[in-house]
Amino acid sequence: MKLHEFQAKEIFGKAGIPVPGGQVATTVDQAEEAVRSIKGPPWVVKAQVHAGGRGKGGGVKVVNDPKEAVAAAEAMLGSRLITKQTGAEGVIVNQVLIEEGVEIDRELYLSMVIDRAVSMPTMIFSKAGGMEIEEVAAETPELILKESLNPITGWMSSQARNLIYGIDPIPSKEAIRGLTSVMAKICNVFIENDCSLLEINPLVVTKGGEVIAIDAKMSIDDTAAFRQQELVKLDDPREKDPLELQAEQHNLNYIRLDGNIGAMVNGAGLAMATMDVIKAAGAEPANFLDVGGGANEDMIAKGFEIILQDERVEAILINIFGGILRCDVLARGVVAAAKKTSLSVPLIVRLEGTNVEEGRETLNNSDLDFFVAKDLAEAAELVAKQVS
Numbered sequence: 001m002k003l004h005e006f007q008a009k010e011i012f013g014k015a016g017i018p019v020p021g022g023q024v025a026t027t028v029d030q031a032e033e034a035v036r037s038i039k040g041p042p043w044v045v046k047a048q049v050h051a052g053g054r055g056k057g058g059g060v061k062v063v064n065d066p067k068e069a070v071a072a073a074e075a076m077l078g079s080r081l082i083t084k085q086t087g088a089e090g091v092i093v094n095q096v097l098i099e100e101g102v103e104i105d106r107e108l109y110l111s112m113v114i115d116r117a118v119s120m121p122t123m124i125f126s127k128a129g130g131m132e133i134e135e136v137a138a139e140t141p142e143l144i145l146k147e148s149l150n151p152i153t154g155w156m157s158s159q160a161r162n163l164i165y166g167i168d169p170i171p172s173k174e175a176i177r178g179l180t181s182v183m184a185k186i187c188n189v190f191i192e193n194d195c196s197l198l199e200i201n202p203l204v205v206t207k208g209g210e211v212i213a214i215d216a217k218m219s220i221d222d223t224a225a226f227r228q229q230e231l232v233k234l235d236d237p238r239e240k241d242p243l244e245l246q247a248e249q250h251n252l253n254y255i256r257l258d259g260n261i262g263a264m265v266n267g268a269g270l271a272m273a274t275m276d277v278i279k280a281a282g283a284e285p286a287n288f289l290d291v292g293g294g295a296n297e298d299m300i301a302k303g304f305e306i307i308l309q310d311e312r313v314e315a316i317l318i319n320i321f322g323g324i325l326r327c328d329v330l331a332r333g334v335v336a337a338a339k340k341t342s343l344s345v346p347l348i349v350r351l352e353g354t355n356v357e358e359g360r361e362t363l364n365n366s367d368l369d370f371f372v373a374k375d376l377a378e379a380a381e382l383v384a385k386q387v388s
Helices: 005-014 028-037 066-076 133-139 157-164 173-192 222-227 242-249 268-280 297-309 327-341 356-364 376-387
Strands: 022-025 043-047 060-063 096-100 104-115 120-126 144-148 195-206 211-213 217-220 253-256 261-265 287-290 315-322 347-353 370-372
Touching: 005 022, 005 173, 005 217, 022 028, 028 066, 028 096, 043 066, 060 066, 066 096, 104 133, 104 173, 120 133, 120 157, 120 173, 133 144, 144 157, 157 173, 173 195, 173 211, 217 222, 242 253, 242 297, 261 268, 261 297, 261 376, 268 287, 268 315, 268 376, 287 297, 297 315, 297 327, 315 327, 315 356, 315 376, 327 347, 327 356, 347 356, 347 376, 356 370
Parallel strands: 261 287, 261 315, 315 347, 347 370
Antiparallel strands: 022 096, 043 060, 043 096, 104 120, 104 195, 120 144, 195 211, 195 217, 253 287
């Protein structure tokens, strides 16, 4: 689950991490009130969407006139922001954050993620603040410094010193104290909120040596939602794809993609293999849909309905290896959904495993027009025929 920048900064502020003063506005009137009450000039107007690269897409404006600040907020509200992370369709800006400007002397990068190579939360620090960290990693990896958080010892001040003294030039004594404090507090926020990602880009040092989080990105581990109920209340469904939101409400693992072949599988590994099969056939997957081992007929039916709601889908590939999820349960769910939605695209089915014969019989006795694949190779051939 992703949080908006302003939500993450509220959490940062409570944790003692310095952030600029600011207010959220959803209307022009609120923007006018925010500009009047926030110290300036300059003012910074920032679109609040779950996507990076906002500055390059026009979602961040620095202005020196109060009227220009309000005009920038008015232009953003209700507009469609397009960045590298939103795709060509972009996302609607429903709210903006208006903040006081900060006199920046130096921009740094700080984040914390789960490093699966060492199975520990890991802090990433770089002097290349304000830049896309992926580009830094690819072009100048020596600028990226890391320290992992040992669950036994916890975060240690020596680790902060390793990071801070690893950049050139070394910050001032006051900035070193600020950075050391922020790093320790970021670790606490990461652990206490079950984060999968915390990112401050840029983390700035002012001319007076103060360290301030100018930006904030925060993602919460979905599997920890049961113990982070206050954070769950911050979830913004407007930022989610409508089909993904439907799937979430029915406990389905669905991610919408840009292709033309819908896919339904059970198991993440099988899902990845199925998408490889689709691409090998010269097509592109329209979704990732893992119904899991505990799916029932209703969940299968709903998953099938969600796939069919995507207008880009030209064919559907069902690839199920029956184990906990029996093939007959899958078949009944597919038949029920197909009857409800009036299936109008080719359906390719590959079933193996528990109760496979009962599942095939259910499909054969239905009115569905479908193709049966004996294995993945034949499934690929059938997919290729549908898109050729």
